[in-house]
Amino acid sequence: MNHLKSHDDSNNLLIVDIHDQAFNDYPHINRDDALTILHGIDSSGRVITGLDVTYRAWQAVGKGYLIKPLRWPLVRVITDKLYMFFAQHRHSISSWLTGPSTCEHDCSRSKK
Template identity: 50%
Template sequence: MVTVFYDSMCPLCVKEMRKLSSWDTEGALQLVDIHQGDFCDRFPHVDPSSANRILHAQDSSGQMVYGLDATYVAWRAVNKGYWVKWLRWPGVAWFADKLYLFFAQHRYRLSALLTGQARCQQCQLK
């Protein structure tokens, strides 16, 4: 199982988690809202402020992965890894990581542009 720690206050982030959830026909993902009241008790190894800056995931072997590596692990878990695998290719990964960090830093503004909503009060996945 892959555990993805996501920002439920980001409309674009929630939209991606909804899509991943819809593809997860085998129960391969656990999607965890970093803003849940008991988050720190349930996941003491994950710093919520760090997870709020960059996507965090724990792969099926228990290893923590971050950013686009987390995205790739999540998409691979739902058999869609081939859609994003190219983002991890040598030469491409460096540029993709820079673009991801820009996106992560500006995700609320980008959400406002793309969805009309900058933030939500813990958007629901369903």
């Protein structure tokens, strides 16, 4: 998120940590769901999730072309499944790739 925000020269993005008090301003987004999959709100106020959020965010900072192929119809089917796998196992994958977690909060997902 910090890397994405560093490209936001026009201040188009508002990034809210779900553990922050500011998240309470978004009661229409369930905290447990947001721990499972990335959530965002588009310019029309509609809640979007997953790679759609990622694409729209990068698009908002003028770099959407970098990940646009992930949203192509045939590729999208595969990348959405890969995203969900990654989202479900992101803490394990991250610790495997970058070392022990530096999470400041309870990073575990709620079990449903």
